[in-house]
Amino acid sequence: MHVAVEKGAKTGLSFADYIDHLAAAGYVTPPMRPWVDLIRQAGNSATHDLEPHDEERAVSTLVFTQQLLTLIYAMDHLTKTFVRPPDT
Secondary structure (H helix, E strand, C coil): CHHHCCCCCCCCCCHHHHHHHEEEEEEEECCHHHHHHHHHHHHHHHHCCCCCCCHHHHHHHHHHHHHHHHHHHHHHHHHHHHHCCCCC
């Protein structure tokens, strides 16, 4: 939610709406959607069920989230740092 709002989404939307916003902005690509859906399902389950998830689910969620944040923030920074606009 925080990332999507920072990237222009309105507040008060559903998680699915935030993912759709990030996808429309190009941050979540079609091959990434199954991972995002797994995280959504795990988060929804964790919200309504107190049983802990297994270590594999936790690690995969962490790895995907780290990669998504790298794409959104680190790559954006590197692009702004190293890609110069063409001379006009």
